[in-house]
Amino acid sequence: DAGITQSPRYKITETGRQVTLMCHQTWSHSYMFWYRQDLGHGLRLIYYSAAADITDKGEVPDGYVVSRSKTENFPLTLESATRSQTSVYFCASRGGVGEQFFGPGTRLTVL
Amino acid sequence: GQQLNQSPQSMFIQEGEDVSMNCTSSSIFNTWLWYKQDPGEGPVLLIALYKAGELTSNGRLTAQFGITRKDSFLNISASIPSDVGIYFCAGQLAGGTSYGKLTFGQGTILTVHP
Numbered sequence: 057d058a059g060i061t062q063s064p065r066y067k068i069t070e071t072g073r074q075v076t077l078m079c080h081q082t083w084s085h086s087y088m089f090w091y092r093q094d095l096g097h098g099l100r101l102i103y104y105s106a107a108a109d110i111t112d113k114g115e116v117p118d119g120y121v122v123s124r125s126k127t128e129n130f131p132l133t134l135e136s137a138t139r140s141q142t143s144v145y146f147c148a149s150r151g152g153v154g155e156q157f158f159g160p161g162t163r164l165t166v167l
Numbered sequence: 168g169q170q171l172n173q174s175p176q177s178m179f180i181q182e183g184e185d186v187s188m189n190c191t192s193s194s195i196f197n198t199w200l201w202y203k204q205d206p207g208e209g210p211v212l213l214i215a216l217y218k219a220g221e222l223t224s225n226g227r228l229t230a231q232f233g234i235t236r237k238d239s240f241l242n243i244s245a246s247i248p249s250d251v252g253i254y255f256c257a258g259q260l261a262g263g264t265s266y267g268k269l270t271f272g273q274g275t276i277l278t279v280h281p
Contacts, residue, residue: 087267099210099255099271106267114268146209150267153217154198154259158209 058082062159075134077162079147087150088130092143137166173272188275189240190256198259199239205252
């Protein structure tokens with residue numbers, strides 16, 4: 057399917073476990089982004105990537121790792137999940153004139 | 168970090184009424200975007216604005232890029248129940264190396280009573 061997809065849509069894990077959230081886009085957009093959305097904080101940027109193998113920190117990067125070996129994929133890894141990382145995570149990619157298109161989100165619960 | 172001041176935070180209106188919301192900042196932006204988010208879904212782009220003074224419509228939605236480049240507004244005319252959701256403004260800062268990063272407003276929660 058064309059567009060941007062995320063998997064899984066829902067995930068429950070335990071404190072201390074490693075979790076990877078997947079993001080895939082079919083537009084060949086260069087820029088991709090990871091956000092978390094929490095009540096009272098809106099959308100906050102975790103990491104972004106300008107191209108394959110080029111990534112940089114956003115506003116709230118601690119506890120997260122990203123990689124981008126292929127243009128179409130941008131996985132986000134929580135190396136050792138904490139309860140404070142319970143959130144809804146959105147991946148986005150950027151079109152040619154600045155607009156960002158969002159995936160459907162992953163709702164993550166850390167017990 | 169940089170924030171956009173979006174108002175109002177919430178609105179409760181009757182079906183058929185018009186709606187207006189806005190975003191302001193002390194910084195200059197070169198792009199303004201308006202998104203709608205339905206429960207359990209990701210934000211969906213409604214309107215994109217790229218030039219100061221630009222006025223753009225998408226059906227019953229109209230948005231404008233402020234002349235000062237520090238604000239934007241969104242109007243919804245003749246609201247219907249499916250307009251319910253959270254509306255976000257987002258802007259890309261002018262100048263520098265923003266790498267396409269957006270600054271988001273906190274959102275306006277819209278409730279429409281039939």
